[in-house]
Amino acid sequence: MEETASVWNSSTFNTDTNQKGQLTVRIIKDAKPKDKIYRLGDSNGLCLEVTPSGSKLWRLRYYFEGKAKMIGLGAFPETSLNKARKIRNEQQQTLKKGIDPSKERQKQQVNTKEVQEQAKIINKIDTLIRQLRNSKKSFKATTEPAE
Template structure:
């Protein structure tokens, strides 16, 4: 049975972590401390894998479903969503840490110390 926003919002912590399933691999993991994490379980290359989408309420039920649908499309097209996420993250890191940017940041931070 699909989750509702009310059911997600009202999920209470218990002695052990438990799952509230939404369907098509999406579930909410509720920890004993009360934190709620969106997870997506899928199979790729004959292995079961899991992808984390974030924490509720930062990621809403609707947003988690959108992310699940995007991940399912990637799996259907033969792309592992977790590998795709790693590639995107590495690309963003490369763009962020160019030599010029690091050098300019260092210069801005240290110029008063060296050039007075």
């Protein structure tokens, strides 16, 4: 049976790592921008992409249904090395279930947008209800008979 999902073999682009084949915070901090984008491999598909502008971006490289894919996991230092590894492990679990992490993320983004839109509508309705209540109070105050 052919495997449909797996992580990228990081040894193909792993050049600046410690002896275990993993990145360290020191290696990451010492990574300098070059003329072109380059990647520092960690393990199990996790890599750090260093751009010419100096940005350091976490990427997860993996295969899904025979195609090489890559998703972003955040920027260093906002996303630490340990956090990037944790996210990688979560994405590996998604792959083991036969789910493409990229497609899963797209679904989550759509759901988040829908929830935000629903919240905006609810807030508008709430505002209109308050305005209606306030206008009824002021209407009552002006229409009550004087004694």
